[in-house]
Amino acid sequence: MRVGVVTFPGSLDDRDAQRAVRLAGGEPVALWHGQHDLQGVEALILPGGFSYGDYLRAGAIASLSPIMTEVVAAAKSGMPVLGICNGFQMLAEARLIPGAHTRNAHQQFIRRDQVLRVENASTDWTNGFTEGQEITIPLKNADGRFIADAETIARIEGEGQVAFRYVGVNPNGSMDDIAGVSNARGNVVGLMPHPEHATEPGFGPDMPDAMSSGVDGLTFFTSVIERALSK
Secondary structure, three states, X not given: OEEEEEXXXXXXXXXXXXXXXXXXXXXEEEEEOOOOOOOOOOEEEEOOEOHHHHOOOOOOOHHHOHHHHHHHHHHHHOOOEEEEOHHHHHHHXXXXXXXXXXXXXXXXXXXXXXXEEEXXXXXXXXXXXXXXXXXXXXXXXXXXXXXXXXXXXXXXXHOOOEEEEEOOOOOOOOHHHEEEEEOOOOOEEEEOOOHHHOOOOOOOOOOOOOOOOOOOOHHHHHHHHHHHHHO
């Protein structure tokens, strides 16, 4: 399966996302934000970083990049799209998923290994998990506080669009402890923590059995590949 990873000016985790795709058995395809060609990929990842230095609002300028015309059209046609951290912000700015992001409630950048609870295990990117499963993946953000109006929160909670929730601690003040959401169709998922940094033993979060052994993030990438192969 060919999975495109879009690089924007200021992307930091595009190579990590490409590696995660490769470890999951897929073929990563590097895409450039200034082009209009998705090169025939079957899924897309908008990676983490600080696109355009988070100028104006995190993800706001990147959401208007040329390639986003194709990303939006592909998402609306059903192509799986994953937005990680800055990519999550881009998806919200492009109105592909509900909500928005503001500065962390404590006004500080945070980096920690974060426990999440899987709330929706039916999306293209989460079907390898089980509902209620707790996973640990790294988190690093400054503008990670998920917000939405009361009507939107009620709708996404009621319709199962909350994909992940923070467990143990809410690191950035996100409403309802929301760490990730999906669109109604389930092909577009955005989350603030970084699954691409928990895909290979020796380079992931510390786990009870061993340091740096966490690989819970790999399931995001195997999920989308295995679902595509099953169709």
